[in-house]
Amino acid sequence: MRDTLIVPAMTFAKVAWQDARYRTPRFTHTTDQHLESTLGWLKRAQDQFPSGGVSYGYSLRGGFLPPYRETSGYILTTLYRAAEQLGDQEYSDRAERIARWLVSVQNLDGSFSNPKFGPSGIVFDTGQCLFGLVAAYERTADDVFLNAACNAGRWLVDALGRERMWKRSEHKATAHTYNSRTAWALLRLHQIAPSPSWVTAARSNLNWAVENQTPSGFFVDNAFVEGDAPYTHNISYAICGLQESGWFLDDSRYIDAARRCSDAALALMRSDGFIPGQLRADGRAAATYSCLTGQAQLSIVWAKQFESTGDSRYQAAARASLGFVKNHHRVHDANPAIQGAVAGSFPIWGRYAPLSYPNWAAKFFVDALLLERKW
Numbered sequence: 001m002r003d004t005l006i007v008p009a010m011t012f013a014k015v016a017w018q019d020a021r022y023r024t025p026r027f028t029h030t031t032d033q034h035l036e037s038t039l040g041w042l043k044r045a046q047d048q049f050p051s052g053g054v055s056y057g058y059s060l061r062g063g064f065l066p067p068y069r070e071t072s073g074y075i076l077t078t079l080y081r082a083a084e085q086l087g088d089q090e091y092s093d094r095a096e097r098i099a100r101w102l103v104s105v106q107n108l109d110g111s112f113s114n115p116k117f118g119p120s121g122i123v124f125d126t127g128q129c130l131f132g133l134v135a136a137y138e139r140t141a142d143d144v145f146l147n148a149a150c151n152a153g154r155w156l157v158d159a160l161g162r163e164r165m166w167k168r169s170e171h172k173a174t175a176h177t178y179n180s181r182t183a184w185a186l187l188r189l190h191q192i193a194p195s196p197s198w199v200t201a202a203r204s205n206l207n208w209a210v211e212n213q214t215p216s217g218f219f220v221d222n223a224f225v226e227g228d229a230p231y232t233h234n235i236s237y238a239i240c241g242l243q244e245s246g247w248f249l250d251d252s253r254y255i256d257a258a259r260r261c262s263d264a265a266l267a268l269m270r271s272d273g274f275i276p277g278q279l280r281a282d283g284r285a286a287a288t289y290s291c292l293t294g295q296a297q298l299s300i301v302w303a304k305q306f307e308s309t310g311d312s313r314y315q316a317a318a319r320a321s322l323g324f325v326k327n328h329h330r331v332h333d334a335n336p337a338i339q340g341a342v343a344g345s346f347p348i349w350g351r352y353a354p355l356s357y358p359n360w361a362a363k364f365f366v367d368a369l370l371l372e373r374k375w
Contacts, residue, residue: 011335012060012348012355019347022328029331035369037331038362039082039091041340042075045359046094052101057362058337060355069105069112070122071360072098073129078363078370080135085370092139099136102129103148110151111159111169123159123166126152127182134188146193153189156182157201164208165221177222178234180209180241187248199249206245209238210257216283217264229278229286231352232294235265239301247308262301266317273324277345277352289350292328292342295321296364303371315375322368329365 029037045055045064053067054075076095083091106112111121112129130152137145160166165175166182183202190198212219219238223230239258246254264283269275275298277291302318305311328346333339342361344353353361 008058008060008063008337011058011338015338015343015348016355019349022347029326031369031373033331034326034329035082035366035373037340038329038342038366038369039340041338041357042079042359042362042366043094044336045362046098052097053105054098054359057353057356057358058341059357063337066115067101068359069102069114070125070128071358071363073102073112073125073132075359075363076102076132077135078366080139081370082366085373095132096136096140099132099145102132103144106148106151110148110153110155112152121155121159121169123156123168123170124176124179124182126156127179127185130156130182130185130189134185134192137192149189150193153186153193153195153198156186157197160201160205164204166205171224172226174226175221176224176234177209177212177219178230178237178241180206180245181237182241183209184241184245184248187245202245203249206242206254209242210253213257213260214281214283216281217260218279218281218283219261220281222281229280231278232265232275232291232298233352234294235261235279236294236297236301239265240297243301243304258301259305262298262305265298266302266313269317269320271320273320273322273327275321275324277350287351289352290324290328290346291344291350291352292325292346293344293352293358293361293364295325296342296361296368299325299368300364300371303368307371318368319372322365322372325365325368 048055048064049067051067053072056065056068058064076098079091079095107121112126113119113121133145133149159169166179167175183205186198186202212221222234222238239261242254243258274290276285276287277289278287280286299318299322302314306314330338338357341357342365344356344358
């Protein structure tokens, strides 16, 4: 136990010292070099435990932490995309291992829980695992994934009930606008198991999210904790859920709401790609650090808007935001625990996932890199 605490402490002390001294970009690497390095780290994170799930990440709190169900659920979709784009079957095999692990830990009622908070299902976690189950069924046609996905979908519909926002079975029993991403998961389920109940529930929540938009373009009720300023991570979740759902449903209300929010975030970007890690609903910055996860997610949002509209502003924004993450990506490091990893924040002690390299930061970085390499 002593070694598992001392080694991470030494690692993060070194990283903090480097971040404090940072002045100019450390490295210049190609997109594929960043991609190979990050995928290598995700493989090591998965291999830390025999279950097949992906470790939460590498943390000061004890090195590699146990597998995280929520993010493993959508990491497997990234691995499938990597397999297709890079022509490497290993990533597909790893994705299926995650999917089978998810089925093994799914609650009997169809939900997914986070053992850290107890055995009860959590709405957002279940939604993100649903993405993985849908993708696994699309690739394998194995009914075990279809059944698990439908069970998750039914639980989500029941959890919404007659409400327009998920509040029961959510973090601190608080409604979150970023559950638009959970609504999108229900629409993905509709693609493999059509049912009006999935669409009705999704639209109900998406309509509520649109009504939560302020004149600034940002949303209220979008932080993990009520009254807090949302991270760009939360903001990107909300944008992505509305944007993807809008395209799926061909509904301009959702597309326009997503565009207004992403344009508001773009207006706050510095010339070096930096975006404040937390943004208030009125559009004011609430942080001086970067949430690197949110930076990668916003790059994805803008890349897809460029693909949809052809507007070069979005291509430039996607490259700038992703470039900021690249400049703080440890492509080469003597320590395999952080080689290829993406920190929660820059500097490493920033408020978002401080002193850690979370697996979902790597996931969204890979997604953004896969989009960039198409251009």
